[in-house]
Amino acid sequence: MSSTFAAAAPARPSLRARLTSRPFLRAALPALSLALIIAWIAYLNPRAISYFGLSLMLNLAIPVVLATIAQMFVITVNDLDLSIGTFVSFVGCVTATWLHDAPALGLVALLGCILVYGLLGAIIHLRNIPSIVVTLGMSFVWQGLSILLLPKPGGKPPPWLFDLMHVKIPFVPMPIVAAILIGLGVHFALMRSSYGALIRGAGGNPQAIARAGWSLLRAKVAMFALAGLFGVFAGMALIGLTTSADANIGKGYALLSIAGVILGGGEFVGGRVSPIGAVIGALTLTLAGSLLTFMRISPDWQVAAQGGILIAVLAARALIGRREQAMT
């Protein structure tokens, strides 16, 4: 049986054709931009590319990676989460206060957060309200709660969290190992599993998924709840690293996470996302800050530089698309 299939299957395109095909270029672009940034850093300061240097530069990469993955889940079902930044702040405040002082209360609060995210997904789907509106509103709610909980910077992470975030791995810096694990794990769940295919289908053609008898509501709730879960991870990781909280600690994460997803090859609509790309995108944006330092440019320019990278990569992607059209 299988031999007849093999005989009938169209031949695989040649290696060269695959290397210049649009899907491959599309997938390679994020890695290429990361390599470019690393090469540039290496050129300016060769010693930075070492175990110690990379650990230092990527110190805060893990929370950014986690927040970017959270954002990616929401983008998979054609929504946007503008509240992820203040949500990370709020989780940080909970982690540095309740989770440290009364772990049970803290745990319940964090689980409650995930539940709220799931509910937001349900509301957005059932009432057909734009997610931008709902999450923009929620961003103020999370910010208010953070300030109520922690009016002044302070607090402490639970010792186990501190230890977890400061684990040292021989040869390869911890943030890199963590990023690889997160990327591969989410890739497997979303891109390789059969349920992942359904979820992405819900972003690509919701009507088709509904007609095949699947629940769009469940898909949306699952994606928002996952976004909440990864948002919680991001907030906890951030506090584990920085050792104290601040009601504005996650400021900038909302736009950073969206930029990371898009930089990594994702698109705002159509269920086209890439978890590995998103991780690479987050790392690229994190390293861009270090690059500016090495170039002796004020950190005030960091956000502008990140925007610049985003525009450059998107321009390159548009170019690939156009070239592909010209070839056919």
Place this chain on the structure above:
Amino acid sequence: MSPERTQAIVRLDGVEKSFGAVQAIERADFQVGRGECVGLVGHNGAGKSTLMHILAGTLAPDAGRIEVAGELQDAYSVVLAQRLGLRCVFQELSLCPNLTVEENTRIVHPDLSGWGWRRRAGALILARLDEIFPGHAIRPDALVGDLPIGQRQMIEVARAFSVTKEPLHLVILDEPTSSLDAHTAGQLLGFVRRVIAAGTSCVLISHMLGEILKFCDRIVVMRDGKIVSTGVAANYDRDSLVAAMGGGGAVAQAPAASAVSGPTSDEILVRVKTGDKAVVARRGEIIGLAGLSGHGQTELLLRIFAAAGKSGPDITVKAPVALIAGDRQADGIFPLWSIAENVGVRSLKVLRRHCLISARREAEFAATWQKKMRIRTPDMTNNILSLSGGNQQKALFARALGSDAQIVLMDDPMRGVDISTKREVYDMIRLEARAGRSFLWYTTETEELDHCDHVCVFRNGRIVDQLTRNEVSEERIIQSSFEAVA
């Protein structure tokens, strides 16, 4: 072949459905026997798709009974329909463009999960594709969005016929051949007959009456939401079918030679070179682009569109251009806009008062074109998606014909459009041509070439044959389309 009551695989009794003020289905009784192929014909908006949506469980009827395999269904739904072995290939493509072929297969098969699901899904769909469309060249790991529309339709058909745990009793094919070339369509219909012989049932909706007459056992005709005629296929012919659909007597197969007027002047509006030959359109001329689908016709139209008002060594386009897209969902309509806005968008200059769009002028413009194109809607300010597929296409024609364009490009625009709409549009095209407009018309239906003054046959992006009106014949076109391949 009149199936007994118990032999019917599905039975709809007195089914009704309305959308707002529009009664889409009026007390319809419909049944399909085991191993029977039922042809369902009717104009756009006659209620065929709605009836099939009810059958597939995607729409709940307002009244009536649904029986599947002799059992009354109270809580009928998509999930239940699937479990009972009913599948549907809808007119609007229902594949996810961001997923691969195998992932799209998985969506309709809950059983395809766990380890190795991807391999199993790929083998399943490939086996069906090989069986239905030998030599299809579709890879199961290809992204659907990267494939041309014809291949997507092939995948959708193959997917409907793929079987895992759930049984397969009835497949509804809603315009399955609309994006397929004659060769592939023939493969599909041949397969359908084999499936029927093996005991599976089919409902075939098609505007190609030849297909219906040739391949179906029984024919059901719908008009204005009602079933108006039903009987054994052998008792119908083309003319009686058209008459039953309300097409008004026999179809004039092609206009009399005098009806096609030829160019109104020698002024050349378009000259575009492909390979060593050129397509030339004079003022008032209708140029047909023929050949198998996907052989460079659409690309040529897009080149002309991009070059509007410019001249170069290979391409000259001397007048404003309008394009009527074939894939109306992707390239034609603005889904969030009203019908009036969709019609007026190509003519904003005329609709302007000072520097703003005048609501009054827009409404007048829309009303004029609603009348001219007979767009079937109570209100032109309704959303465009409230129209049936054929009426959406009429709106797109109105957009192009209402504009200042002297050159109209048509990218197989009659896909899934009913015969009386087609004839209205044909008349309109001839009228406009006589008034001095030029048309470049890519079509997959050979009959439509009879309306052209001049026909270019394409193969692999090149013109392989040029015919004058009198030389056009199905044999000649098929011959030139296939020459090198056969």
